[in-house]
Amino acid sequence: MSFRCCVRARYITSYTLSMLYSEHRPAAALRALVRCYWTLCGRAAAAPPERILPDGSFDIVFHLGEPFVRDGVPQPAAMIVGEIRRPVVVRPRGVADVFGVRFRLGGAAAFVRIPMRELRDLVLPIDEVFPRSLSERVAEASSTPERIGIVESFLMQRLSIPRHLAATSAAVEFMRRRQSSRGVAAAIGLTERTLERAFNECVGISAKSLSRLLRFHAALADPLLDAGYYDDSHFIHDFREFSGTTPSEFRREQNAMNDAFVGNLQYHDAS
Numbered sequence: 364m365s366f367r368c369c370v371r372a373r374y375i376t377s378y379t380l381s382m383l384y385s386e387h388r389p390a391a392a393l394r395a396l397v398r399c400y401w402t403l404c405g406r407a408a409a410a411p412p413e414r415i416l417p418d419g420s421f422d423i424v425f426h427l428g429e430p431f432v433r434d435g436v437p438q439p440a441a442m443i444v445g446e447i448r449r450p451v452v453v454r455p456r457g458v459a460d461v462f463g464v465r466f467r468l469g470g471a472a473a474f475v476r477i478p479m480r481e482l483r484d485l486v487l488p489i490d491e492v493f494p495r496s497l498s499e500r501v502a503e504a505s506s507t508p509e510r511i512g513i514v515e516s517f518l519m520q521r522l523s524i525p526r527h528l529a530a531t532s533a534a535v536e537f538m539r540r541r542q543s544s545r546g547v548a549a550a551i552g553l554t555e556r557t558l559e560r561a562f563n564e565c566v567g568i569s570a571k572s573l574s575r576l577l578r579f580h581a582a583l584a585d586p587l588l589d590a591g592y593y594d595d596s597h598f599i600h601d602f603r604e605f606s607g608t609t610p611s612e613f614r615r616e617q618n619a620m621n622d623a624f625v626g627n628l629q630y631h632d633a634s
Contacts, residue, residue: 370399375619381405382459384623387507390515395532396470397518400511401463403620404428407455413620414613416606417447419568419576421471421479423489425501425510428460433486441489441498445482446567448576450607455620462501462510468573469531472565474521479567493517527561534558534570543591544574579605 371386382405389397398420422444430438431453438453472479475492482492489498497517504510533551538544547570548558562570579601582590592598602610 373623375403375405375623380407380410380455380617380619382407382455382620384620387511393515393518393522396467396473396522398465398467398470400507400514401465401624402507403459403461403463403623405459407457407459410455411617412452412454414606414608414616414618415451415453415621415624416580417449417451417576418580419446419468419566419573420444421446421466421482421567423464423493423514425462425489425498426460427462427502429455429457431455431459438486439488441501443482443485443487443489443492445485445487446479447484447486448568448572448605449484450605451486452607453620462507464514468535469528469565472525472528472531473523474518478564480563483567525565527557528565530558531561531565534561535566535573538570538574538577541574543578544570547574575601576605 369385370388373384375382375384382403384401384403386399386401388394389400423442424438424444425441426438430440432438433451433453444451469479475482477492489495497513500513501510504513530551530553534547534553537547537550548555551558553561558570562568562573566573568576578590578592579598581588582592582598583602590598592601599609602608602613606613608616
């Protein structure tokens with residue numbers, strides 16, 4: 364399987380961090396489900412904790428260097444990150460060498476054999492969801508192209524499109540344009556009940572929760588945008604819920620990794 368070139372790269376630098384974040388294009392057969400493969404490499408000397416905001420993504424993460432620390436405990440060497448609705452605060456340490464797979468909204472459901480709602484808000488060792496052999500093979504690989512090839516072969520073997528995935532994708536596109544879940548079911552020809560069942564199966568969070576996340580990130584990316592908040596207190600309420608802090612406190616923090624990971628907001632295509 365040929366290696367797709369890097370389509371996005373960004374240096375993450377500060378007094379304590381010096382890392383390169385890069386994204387790589389998936390094969391055409393997987394592009395509707397997998398947004399990108401990503402790498403994060405470099406060194407963190409006595410780095411402070413970094414706050415990574417939720418954005419609805421489902422990721423598989425392989426720590427090939429020293430795992431990051433969360434709540435004082437090293438993360439698993441290989442893990443899955445479900446659709447989280449609260450921030451994750453991590454601290455890189457030593458030499459970072461991370462390889463990840465980021466799925467499009469709902470895309471992971473084509474490879475996971477359980478409803479995505481069961482992984483909501485969870486960060487788990489990979490062998491609780493996928494075979495341990497996947498992490499072993501990725502860890503033994505000697506390059507990013509080789510790791511991409513291993514993962515893509517694995518995903519192609521597991522590929523099974525859920526019944527409601529097409530409807531879920533249409534609903535996500537509707538909300539991305541409107542930043543609201545109101546009227547989605549009618550617009551795509553589903554009942555409200557069927558829409559929620561589709562989101563529980565394929566996305567892991569409700570349509571309403573996702574629309575709030577999309578609205579929050581739209582406002583965060585462009586403070587001048589009318590994202591649909593009634594007033595500042597309405598925005599601050601969502602900000603506290605999704606970030607665990609206030610806008611002013613967040614701006615004072617060093618959150619360069621969040622800007623790299625979540626900066627795509629799932630809006631920009633990696634094709």
